[in-house]
Amino acid sequence: MVKRIALAQLSSCWGCDQSLVDLHLKLLDVLPALDIVYWPAVVDYKMADLEAIPNHSIHFGFVEGSCRTKEDLHLLRLMRQKSKLLVAWGSCSAYGGVQGLGNQWELNDLLERKFLKADTITEGRIPEENLPGFTEHVTPNPDIVDFEVILPGCPPTSENTAEALTALISGKPYDLPDKTVCDQCPKERKEKKIKKFFRTHEGHIDPNKCLLDQGYLCLGFATIGLCGAQCPTVNTPCKGCFGPPPNIKDHGAKIISALGAIADMTPEELERAFPDPIGSFYFTDYASSYLSRIRGKQRSRKKK
Amino acid sequence: MITPKTTAPGKAVRKDKKSTFEPRIMAFCCNWCSYAGADLAGTSRMQMPPNVRIIRVNCTGRIDISFILDALYQGADGVLVSGCHPGDCHYTSGNLKMKSRFALLKRLLEEAGLEPERVHLQWASAAEGEVFAEGITNMVERIKKLGPNPVGRRI
Numbered sequence A: 001m002v003k004r005i006a007l008a009q010l011s012s013c014w015g016c017d018q019s020l021v022d023l024h025l026k027l028l029d030v031l032p033a034l035d036i037v038y039w040p041a042v043v044d045y046k047m048a049d050l051e052a053i054p055n056h057s058i059h060f061g062f063v064e065g066s067c068r069t070k071e072d073l074h075l076l077r078l079m080r081q082k083s084k085l086l087v088a089w090g091s092c093s094a095y096g097g098v099q100g101l102g103n104q105w106e107l108n109d110l111l112e113r114k115f116l117k118a119d120t121i122t123e124g125r126i127p128e129e130n131l132p133g134f135t136e137h138v139t140p141n142p143d144i145v146d147f148e149v150i151l152p153g154c155p156p157t158s159e160n161t162a163e164a165l166t167a168l169i170s171g172k173p174y175d176l177p178d179k180t181v182c183d184q185c186p187k188e189r190k191e192k193k194i195k196k197f198f199r200t201h202e203g204h205i206d207p208n209k210c211l212l213d214q215g216y217l218c219l220g221f222a223t224i225g226l227c228g229a230q231c232p233t234v235n236t237p238c239k240g241c242f243g244p245p246p247n248i249k250d251h252g253a254k255i256i257s258a259l260g261a262i263a264d265m266t267p268e269e270l271e272r273a274f275p276d277p278i279g280s281f282y283f284t285d286y287a288s289s290y291l292s293r294i295r296g297k298q299r300s301r302k303k304k
Numbered sequence B: 001m002i003t004p005k006t007t008a009p010g011k012a013v014r015k016d017k018k019s020t021f022e023p024r025i026m027a028f029c030c031n032w033c034s035y036a037g038a039d040l041a042g043t044s045r046m047q048m049p050p051n052v053r054i055i056r057v058n059c060t061g062r063i064d065i066s067f068i069l070d071a072l073y074q075g076a077d078g079v080l081v082s083g084c085h086p087g088d089c090h091y092t093s094g095n096l097k098m099k100s101r102f103a104l105l106k107r108l109l110e111e112a113g114l115e116p117e118r119v120h121l122q123w124a125s126a127a128e129g130e131v132f133a134e135g136i137t138n139m140v141e142r143i144k145k146l147g148p149n150p151v152g153r154r155i
C-alpha cells in the first residue's frame, strides 16, 4: 500500500529538506511507496490544504524546525492531528535547534537586537502587522506534542532520512543508537591529558590522531553516532550537532563532566578556555537543557 | 553578548516572602570525608540549619553535572557539593576533577542568567564536623540573600 506523507517546515533553515533531496536518484527507491500530500518546500501547498486533510489520515508526518512563531505552533499541532506517526526531523525539531540559543535572552531583547540595533539597520522598526507573533521561548517540539520517532541531526544525513523512511515504510521500528560519534571515528585515540585547548584555526592538526587528544574541542564523545563521524573524518572537530545519545539528559552537563576529568589544566585555565560554554556545548540543543527549561518555567510564571 | 542576562529571580516575591523563605538545599557529600563529617556534626549536636537534604556519593568525582542541574530544575534553591580536601581523595583525584567541572558549571550558570552562588563546592574531612556545619550555615545565608529558585517550588 502506498503511504501518505506530509513534510512541514516550522522555523528552520530548510537544510533537512535539502539533505533529503540530496539523495538525488536514490529518492526513487522510496518515492514509489509514498504519496506526498503536503510538502511546501517543493510544491506550493498552503496551510489550508493541510487543514482540509482528514485527521489521522497521514501515515508519516515529518516536522522540520521549531516553534519561534505562533503559526509554527499551529502547524505543529495540525501535523500531530493529521498524522498517525509523527517524526521530529532534524535537531531543530528534536531539541529546539540553533535558534534555541536565543532562550538565553528575553524576547524583547532579541527583537531589539535584530530589528533595531543590528549594524546594518537604518530606521529600524519591529515588524508587527500581518505577522503571527513570536513565541516567548523556544520550547522543544517533543515538549509540545508527542512524537513516535526522533531523528536528530543538523541536518540528518541523506542516508539517515532514507534509512528512517525505509524502516517506516516497511513497518519496522526506528530507534536511536546508544553509540557516539567517537565510536564511528577512524582516528587513533590515546589516554587523554589535555594541557591546552586550541581554536580550530590554531596550530596544526595531525590527521591520524584524535582531535580531542590534540586539544581541539571535539564533542564526538558526547554526541550520538549517526552521521558517520563526518566532521572529524575531515579534521574538523565535532560540534555536537546531532545532540547526545538517548541515555544522556543534558548535553552540556555531560561535556563539562568529561572535560573536568580529561583536562590536565587548572580550573581557572579551563574556565578561560571556554568563555561561552552555552554556545560551545549546546550548539543545537540549548532549548532542551535543564538551564533553558528553568528559564522557560520562570518566564511562564512571570507571565501569569 | 547583547544585553546583560539578568534574571532577578522572583524579585517581587522576594520582598514580601523574605522573612518566611526557608531555602531548600541539596548537598552531595563524599562518603569518605564530608558524609562522615556531617555525621560527626550530627552526633556532636552542633548547631546547623535544618534546610539540607544530604545525598551520599562515593566520591565527588562521581557527581555528573547533570545531577546538580537536575536538582536545580526540580526546585532546589541551592546545591552544595562537599568533598575531601585536595590531596586527601580516596580515589586520588576525584575531588580535583570536581573542582574543574565546578569552574565550568559556574560560568555556565552565569551565562544562562542563574546566580552562580546557588552552587557551592567545599572541602570538609571526616574529622571536621564543625567545618561542615559552618558550610551549611553559610550556604543557607547565601541562598536567603538570593531568594527562591526562579523555577518555582517543586520539591
Ligand code: SF4
Residues within 6 Å of the ligand: A012, A013, A014, A015, A016, A017, A064, A065, A089, A090, A091, A092, A093, A097, A098, A153, A154, A155, A156
Ligand atoms: S536541523 Fe539544522 S539543517 Fe535542519 S532545519 Fe534545523 S538548522 Fe536546518
Ligand code: SF4
Residues within 6 Å of the ligand: A181, A182, A183, A185, A186, A187, A189, A209, A210, A211, A212, A213, A218, A219, A220, A221, A229, A232, A238
Ligand atoms: S576526533 Fe573527535 S570523534 Fe574522533 S575519536 Fe577524537 S573526540 Fe572522538
Ligand code: SF4
Residues within 6 Å of the ligand: A154, A181, A223, A227, A228, A229, A230, A231, A232, A237, A238, A239, A240, A241, A242, A243
Ligand atoms: S561530526 Fe558532529 S558536528 Fe559533524 S555532523 Fe556529526 S554530529 Fe554533527
